[in-house]
Amino acid sequence: MVVTACALDVEAAVTATDAWVRGTVPAQRSTGAFVTLQSTEDTRLVGVASPIAKSAEIHxxxxxxxxxxxxxxDFVALPAGKRIELKPGGYHVMLLGVVKPLGAGDSVPLTLTLEDPSGKRSTLDVEAAVRPLGR
Ligand SMILES: [Cu+2]
Incomplete structure (x- = not known):
C-alpha cells in the first residue's frame, strides 16, 4: 500500500510503504509498528497516533x-530523496496501551505527523497490516 501526503502550500511529498504492526498475544499492551518513508524534501517524522493505542512513541x-x-x-529525520526504514532493531513506532489483541488479517490505522524545516506540520494516514507473531 502506498500513501502520499501533499499539502498545497508545502513542496514535500512523503510516501509511506510496507507499513506493518507486530501481532500481539491477549495480555500484551504494547507492540511495534514499522514503515518505510521517503520524502521529496527534508522532513521529519515527529509524531504518531493510532486509535488502537492510548499513545505512541518514536523509538x-x-x-x-x-x-x-x-x-x-523526538523525531526521525527524513532527508530529501532518501528511503528511511523503520524496522525491528532500528527506528520504530511503539504503540502503548494497545486496546485489543492484534492478529493476522487485522489492520491498524496510523496517523503520522510530519514537520518541514520551517516547522509546518502535516499528517499522513497509513493503514498498517498486522503480521502475526513468529514471522
Ligand atoms: Cu520501542
Missing amino acids: ESDMANGTMRMKAV
Whole structure:
C-alpha cells in the first residue's frame, strides 16, 4: 500500500510503504509498528497516533553491551530523496496501551505527523497490516 501526503502550500511529498504492526498475544499492551518513508524534501517524522493505542512513541533501538535497548526520540529525520526504514532493531513506532489483541488479517490505522524545516506540520494516514507473531 502506498500513501502520499501533499499539502498545497508545502513542496514535500512523503510516501509511506510496507507499513506493518507486530501481532500481539491477549495480555500484551504494547507492540511495534514499522514503515518505510521517503520524502521529496527534508522532513521529519515527529509524531504518531493510532486509535488502537492510548499513545505512541518514536523509538530507536541500539545495542549496548550485547543487549538490545530502546529509547524514545523526538523525531526521525527524513532527508530529501532518501528511503528511511523503520524496522525491528532500528527506528520504530511503539504503540502503548494497545486496546485489543492484534492478529493476522487485522489492520491498524496510523496517523503520522510530519514537520518541514520551517516547522509546518502535516499528517499522513497509513493503514498498517498486522503480521502475526513468529514471522
Ligand atoms: Cu520501542
